[in-house]
Amino acid sequence: MKLDEIDPEVNKAIKNEINRQKNQLEMIASENFASEAVLKAQGCVMTNKYAEGLPGNRYYGGCEYVDIVEELAIKRAKKVFNAEHVNVQPHSGSQANMAAYFSVMDEGDTILGPKLSHGGHLSHGSPYSFSGQLFNTIQYEIDPETERWNHDQIIELAEENKPDVVLTGYSAYPREIDFSAFKEAADAAGAYLIADIAHIAGLVAAGEHENPFPEADIVTTTTHKTLRGARGGVIMSKKELAEDVDFSVFPWMQGGPLMHVIAGKAVTFKEALTQSFEEYQKQIVRNAKALASVLKENGLKLMSGGTDNHLILADVTSVGRTGKEAEDLLHDVGITLNKNMIPFDDRKAEDPSGIRIGTPALTTRGMKEEEMQEIGEMIISVLKGKESKNKVSERVEELCEEFPLYEDLEW
Numbered sequence: 001m002k003l004d005e006i007d008p009e010v011n012k013a014i015k016n017e018i019n020r021q022k023n024q025l026e027m028i029a030s031e032n033f034a035s036e037a038v039l040k041a042q043g044c045v046m047t048n049k050y051a052e053g054l055p056g057n058r059y060y061g062g063c064e065y066v067d068i069v070e071e072l073a074i075k076r077a078k079k080v081f082n083a084e085h086v087n088v089q090p091h092s093g094s095q096a097n098m099a100a101y102f103s104v105m106d107e108g109d110t111i112l113g114p115k116l117s118h119g120g121h122l123s124h125g126s127p128y129s130f131s132g133q134l135f136n137t138i139q140y141e142i143d144p145e146t147e148r149w150n151h152d153q154i155i156e157l158a159e160e161n162k163p164d165v166v167l168t169g170y171s172a173y174p175r176e177i178d179f180s181a182f183k184e185a186a187d188a189a190g191a192y193l194i195a196d197i198a199h200i201a202g203l204v205a206a207g208e209h210e211n212p213f214p215e216a217d218i219v220t221t222t223t224h225k226t227l228r229g230a231r232g233g234v235i236m237s238k239k240e241l242a243e244d245v246d247f248s249v250f251p252w253m254q255g256g257p258l259m260h261v262i263a264g265k266a267v268t269f270k271e272a273l274t275q276s277f278e279e280y281q282k283q284i285v286r287n288a289k290a291l292a293s294v295l296k297e298n299g300l301k302l303m304s305g306g307t308d309n310h311l312i313l314a315d316v317t318s319v320g321r322t323g324k325e326a327e328d329l330l331h332d333v334g335i336t337l338n339k340n341m342i343p344f345d346d347r348k349a350e351d352p353s354g355i356r357i358g359t360p361a362l363t364t365r366g367m368k369e370e371e372m373q374e375i376g377e378m379i380i381s382v383l384k385g386k387e388s389k390n391k392v393s394e395r396v397e398e399l400c401e402e403f404p405l406y407e408d409l410e411w
């Protein structure tokens with residue numbers, strides 16, 4: 001490869017990024033490390049190919065090989081998620097949501113979805129996103145007592161407001177989702193139920209979280225979070241909605257699909273069907289639970305008191321820090337995570353009260369409960385300013401060496 005000669009600046013930034021990923025503890029709940037097989041497929045010559053349309057029915061010639069990868073991706077995704085219909089073309093999770101909305105709604109229709117600061121995503125109806133501008137949105141909130149969804153209240157909101165879509169699925173909710181309760185809310189309004197499983201897709205694939213089908217009419221996801229694959233989006237649906245879903249992806253929202261990314265998605269789904277992937281997802285959850293208990297024992301307040309999935313939402317004001325302070329302090333010792341709003345936060349998004357912590361990426365490195373115990377103690381000691389920064393940084397370096405990443409990656 002001659003990238004270093006043709007564009008040394010870009011090549012150097014990529015090299016530095018590889019080293020950054022290798023040499024820090026990645027605890028951003030939405031991030032992960034795709035396999036070298038996925039990276040290879042995603043970086044291939046299929047990027048050169050126009051393939052508007054669907055396999056076997058394209059607007060361009062020469063699609064015989066890209067058809068093979070898209071057909072494999074669809075067939076495997078159906079198996080992974082037990083889905084009747086799959087479209088693997090959305091470029092991202094947000095675009096999957098846009099196409100999902102327009103396959104069952106028109107501009108001005110109503111979505112009942114989660115509030116951003118209570119665990120929802122921008123694309124769930126936030127005024128800063130297309131979703132809040134093009135649709136009428138009603139937002140449900142966490143129950144302040146249990147810090148979980150109050151299903152009775154959500155069903156009531158649905159009955160009163162008669163939305164066209166009820167949306168479930170979150171970016172910062174540490175508990176299992178009860179899809180049948182959301183189905184009840186959708187039925188109370190005669191609405192479609194859309195489940196956005198961007199965060200928990202890997203857990204769902206491995207049976208570590210309930211599957212949104214058959215309750216949901218449409219399921220959207222990303223492929224790069226717990227699913228650990230190529231960066232992108234997918235829409236799945238019941239077969240009755242197949243044509244509407246396909247049409248709203250292309251020609252309505254997108255032009256040519258990213259065929260190299262679809263090749264990466266095909267490999268992602270193949271990996272998701274293996275026994276070792278199932279074991280990996282189980283370990284993600286065990287690790288999150290182990291980490292949650294150390295943090296809790298040491299006085300950090302966890303939203304809803306713990307976790308059922310891959311992430312933890314912690315109120316760091318309980319140990320005298322703000323979210324931004326915590327993010328910066330931990331970044332300085334090589335632990336990467338993000339500040340996050342907590343429900344009913346009285347601080348602003350730029351410096352909220354919480355942090356979000358995830359275990360998918362560290363679990364990919366092979367870490368287990370024992371390491372979670374230690375890393376939990378390190379997080380606490382940094383937040384409480386107990387131990388010298390250098391000592392913690394040194395231990396981060398050692399852990400990264402003990403659990404290496406991308407050993408065979410050539411660049």
Ligand SMILES: *Cc1c(COP(=O)(O)O)cnc(C)c1O
Binds near residue numbers: 030092095121198
């Ligand atoms: C990450 C996420 C998305 C958006 O994915 P992008 O690929 O970043 O557009 C959508 N919904 C939820 C719940 C997410 O967490």
